[in-house]
Amino acid sequence: SAVISQKPSRDICQRGTSLTIQCQVDSQVTMMFWYRQQPGQSLTLIATANQGSEATYESGFVIDKFPISRPNLTFSTLTVSNMSPEDSSIYLCSVARAGELFFGEGSRLTVL
Amino acid sequence: GNSVTQMEGPVTLSEEAFLTINCTYTATGYPSLFWYVQYPGEGLQLLLKATKADDKGSNKGFEATYRKETTSFHLEKGSVQVSDSAVYFCALDSGAGSYQLTFGKGTKLSVIP
Numbered sequence: 031s032a033v034i035s036q037k038p039s040r041d042i043c044q045r046g047t048s049l050t051i052q053c054q055v056d057s058q059v060t061m062m063f064w065y066r067q068q069p070g071q072s073l074t075l076i077a078t079a080n081q082g083s084e085a086t087y088e089s090g091f092v093i094d095k096f097p098i099s100r101p102n103l104t105f106s107t108l109t110v111s112n113m114s115p116e117d118s119s120i121y122l123c124s125v126a127r128a129g130e131l132f133f134g135e136g137s138r139l140t141v142l
Numbered sequence: 143g144n145s146v147t148q149m150e151g152p153v154t155l156s157e158e159a160f161l162t163i164n165c166t167y168t169a170t171g172y173p174s175l176f177w178y179v180q181y182p183g184e185g186l187q188l189l190l191k192a193t194k195a196d197d198k199g200s201n202k203g204f205e206a207t208y209r210k211e212t213t214s215f216h217l218e219k220g221s222v223q224v225s226d227s228a229v230y231f232c233a234l235d236s237g238a239g240s241y242q243l244t245f246g247k248g249t250k251l252s253v254i255p
Contacts (some may be wrong), residue, residue, distance in 0.1 A: 133186035
């Protein structure tokens, strides 16, 4: 298994501001991912966080809006930049280990 | 592209009732199929998976069979318990262990005593 800690668990943010979400894993993993779950919608993959190089973004997501850092094999951050109410979602960190994908509990952001 | 469609919720059942949550998919290639569960206040957990046609995944009394001919992966349990109350997500990957999953919208199950 994998123990994944995300911070913050929830936050209320003002329009136009940015927020950084942290993801800490209990031991080293090669593959880390960031997902978004908008209200009433399915989870959507934002990007793959690559250690030592730029993240790989999925269609519809760009680095300027969702910059990602991956300084080592146990930690990653996702920043939601210049937020608008449409960014209100749950953001989830996930890691791949032993053929399985594990998820953090998510960070619930509300943008006013 | 890949997509997953699962039945709309919420679903409310009495304890010991039979559960079916339908899931159909559209994909190119040979995806693996998954059911994830999210209990209240917890993160997503893998419930079961199947990696090829006619495989049956099973766990905690839940079962799902990979049906390529009907592009389906319906989740079933013969007798649900209150502790099964959760949100269930059907998902597929791009194949070859890509870990890049496409999810359905989730189905909330409530089991009442």
